[in-house]
Structure formats: C-alpha cells, structure tokens
Amino acid sequence: MIGLFCFVLAGLASPFKSKLRLEAENAVLRHQLIVLRLSLHGRVRVTNHDRWFFIQLYRWFPSILQVLTIIRPETLVRWHRVGFLRYWCWKSRSPEGRPQIETDLRALIRRMSVENPLWGAPRIHGELLKLGFEVAQSSVAKYMVKRRAPPSQGWRTFLRNHAPDIAAMHCLLSPTIGFNLLYAFVIMRLDRRDLAWINVTANPTAEWVARFLGMGLRVT
Template identity: 25%
Template structure:
C-alpha cells in the first residue's frame, strides 16, 4: 500500500512541475495586463466597493497577506488598512498622544478634593512618589475638566540686582534666619510666643528653636549654638548668615557666628524679600498648619512645630530644589504597586499619600 502511495505522490509532483511554467506564465500575463491598465489611470483614484475589498482580502489570505508584489489596484498600505479594520479586536485610538489613565485622573481628583489648599505643583510632587509621571499642565487640565479650581501656587520673587546674584551663587554655603510670632492663650490673655527659624538655602533643610515668651539676648545666643550644632550634623559648611535688622539679634549673636567662620549678612532696609527663603518657609508653616490652631501653651506650640517639621523634611515634596519635587530627608523611591493610602497628622491639618506594601 505504501508503495502505491509513494508512486502516486511522485506522479502528482511530476504533473505540478509539468504545468507550473504554464501557470506562472498565465499569472505573469494577467499581471502585465493589469499594470498596463493601471498605468493609464495613474491620475485617478480607484474606489473599491465593500464586495471588492472583501474578495481581495479573501484572495490575499491565501498568500498569508504577503501581497506587496502583486497588489496593483491599490497601495499595499491601503490593503493593510482594510486588514486592520476587519479585525474585530482592533483597538481604536484617536489622534494625538494617549490620554491619561483613568486611575491617575481619579487619584488627582482625590488629592484635590481632600486637600483644598493644594495647588498643581503640590499634587505633582505627591504623584511622583508613586512613580506617576505626568506634567503640571496635565494636572491643571484634569482639574479644569472636573470643575475644580484649587488655590493657585504662590511663588515668592527675588530682589533684583547684586543681592540676587550673591544669593544665587552661594546657595550651598548660605543660611538664613528669622523670627516669627504665634499668639498663645494664657491665664493672662493672649501673649506672643517667638520662634527662631534657620534654613539652609541649598537644601531647604530647617532648624526651629523651641518657643519662648522672652527672646532676650542669652536665649538667642543659645539658639545660635544649637543651630551651629545642627549645621554640623547635616554636613553643611556655611560661610554666610542672612538676617534682617531685628533688634533681637544682639552683638553677641553676630560675634558667635563670626567665631564659627560664618559672616552675618544684613538684608537691605525695608526689603523683606531679600530674606525670601526664610519668609517663604514661615509663610508655608503658618498657611498650611499654624493658622488652623489656637495654642494654649508653649508646649502645645512646640508640639505642633515638631510635627510640622518632621512632615516638612520626610513627607512634603519640595518644588524649588535640585532634588526635583522629592522629599528632603527620605530615601525616595517611587512606589508603583500597592493601594494608595492617606496619612494624617494634627487632626488632618497636614496629610500626605503613600502606597501600602503588598
């Protein structure tokens, strides 16, 4: 039986070889005639009917759609377009760049609704912690489409002239300081408590003193010593200290910094923006935190300041530094998996987001 089968297969192969040249010649003749006709209508477009397209696709399927050298009535790209349209699983896409994922849109809206004072850059910083990389303009567009208009981000300008150039070229070796006051309710009534703030301009790291009702010379000198130890701990070798002309800075205060190799730099008269980095930090602290509290003791105020300062260093993204919207003292690695959770401190006055570990 196998012998007869082999003889039949050999005979069939001989027939195919016998008639193949004739078949190829017929195909070439038909192809050449199509080319002749096509060359006479080059200036006109051939419009195919749905039935013709279906038939061409059926015939092309027999060639595994390898039709580049035999498709003459239309361009091969047009044929491939018909093929894509016929595929029911084809994903349609509009013009332009792909849209933002719905999960990202939902997260942007959640952050905006839960934190009414957050602006576009603030939300951008939180998203970066999750490895979500979209532009500030995209966040703005998302919120506008949803009818949500947050408080605009406020930027603090710089004084013009040589002072700006000086600060810009010495960022890593400059520290600025300033006092701020917070009313505290005591048995004598409202009394202002004072806090002394130091900020390293290059890294934006901050040291805040404990509060006091009496910011006298000895107290200010002790805070200068504490700030000097803090600079040593964070590895900053400062050469200049920017301060205003407040009378709470005594001769001993300046003499101490000079003994440390740090030259006090008084800002120009009536130019608070010359100390903009410290003013900006104090403004954030008051706007985002302290203005929401009534303090009943200095211990209460110190506790709020410590919680804020921890949040500022380890959770709050910072837009204006070389680290590019990252947190200051955390080992920042974007977390792209896990459920997004919100963490709160001080009764929800300050909050941030993180991904829960799987």
C-alpha cells in the first residue's frame, strides 16, 4: 500500500507519460522485493492486497507485464478477470425487498383468478384476507393469470361494418347575392353517400336545430 501511495504521488507530480510508466515499473519491482522478503521457506505468498496492487497498476500501465518475475503475466491477467467478474456479480446482486410469497399461496391466487374471471385483484385480495393470508394487493395482481383481451376492430373495419346505419350531419352557412345569410342543415348517409335530408332557413332557432337533429336520428 505504501508503494502504491508513493507511485500515485509521483504520477501527480510528473507531467510526462513515459516517466509515469517508468515509475510504475519501478513500483512493481520494489513491491516484488517486499513480497519475496515476507515469504517463508522459499515459497512466494501473495496476499489479496498484493493482487489488488498489481492489478491496479496493470489496468493503468499494461507494460508492467515486462517486469513481473515472481508471477506469470497470464496469472495477473487471470486475477484481473476474476476480480472483474466478482465486482459485477456484487453490482448485479438482487436488491433487498419484499420476500416472495409461498408456492401454495401463488397457486391459490392463480386458481381463484381462473375460476372467477370477473374478479380483479382487489376482490381476490379481500377474499385472501378473510382466509387469513397476509399478502399485498400488488402481489395478488402479480401472480394472477393474465388474460388476453379480444382483438378490437380498427376504424376502417368499424366503418365497413356499420356504414349502412350511420349518417353524417352538418350545419353550414352560405351568403347570398343580396348579402343575406342562409343556414342549411344537411344529413347524408355514409354507405351510399346519398343526401337523406336538407333544410334551409334564414332565421335559425333552437327549435329548428333540435327538430332536424331528431330527424337525423330517425334517418340513422
């Protein structure tokens, strides 16, 4: 750890990349000497701190593989891969949350939803509470059987199926040559696009509009 701290200080103080690489290689050589001095009976003992030190320098400067003597370069690469795998296993661990409910209760929820297709999650949740099961409504909705909704017809299919029974109504305004205004109410069938009803007035009233709206409803 002291060697790594000295290397970081030297790296911050040096503006040259080649010098940084030289400092990294010297730090690796010094640390290897420390590991050899602490080893007993001629067997090299590398601790996790030593592995972490070598791996960090290898990440920053892959050229340190040229000065490794107590370990093989492929061993260092393998340590790096194992550390990478353990790190992402730790990052992707399942978060703590609500524990899963028992298998029998999940089967009961599915059975109740199948045998009672009109029951939603609130109804099934209430029935389970009556039976003494402590479960959240969101968990009930999660384990219910998902039913496919029937396919809905598109707008074009709807018009093709119901066009004979639909009429379009429109009220329009038309000026005359004498600068008067005429109000026309038009009803047209959609299936054949023929004119079913038309009426024109110069003084439209609410009764006139209501009468022809009713006429349009009778035409459809």
